[in-house]
Amino acid sequence: MKPTISALWNGNLTPWEEVGEHHKELMQICKLVEERKEAIVALLDENGEQLVEEFENAMTDWECLEMEDTFIKGFCLGAKLVIEALTIK
DSSP: OHHHHHHHHTTOOOGGGGTTTTOHHHHHHHHHHHHHHHHHHHTOOHHHHHHHHHHHHHHHHHHHHHHHHHHHHHHHHHHHHHHHHHHOO
């Protein structure tokens, strides 16, 4: 158990980085989103491009908080399942 906890603490466990690597549908959607963004930016002036960049930054901040919350809830659920499994008689 200690190596896993140490790896998590030291930032060596990063499951969020592996989410899309093996998920073909997710990778296709990411590509589509990027293509659509580039098409929109091509239609905009400098102010519009700045607004898109600010929007993306806000979305990234929101997504990070959402992923953190989801990770915490999932971890707690997993811990509850383990405790329940170990205490069933």
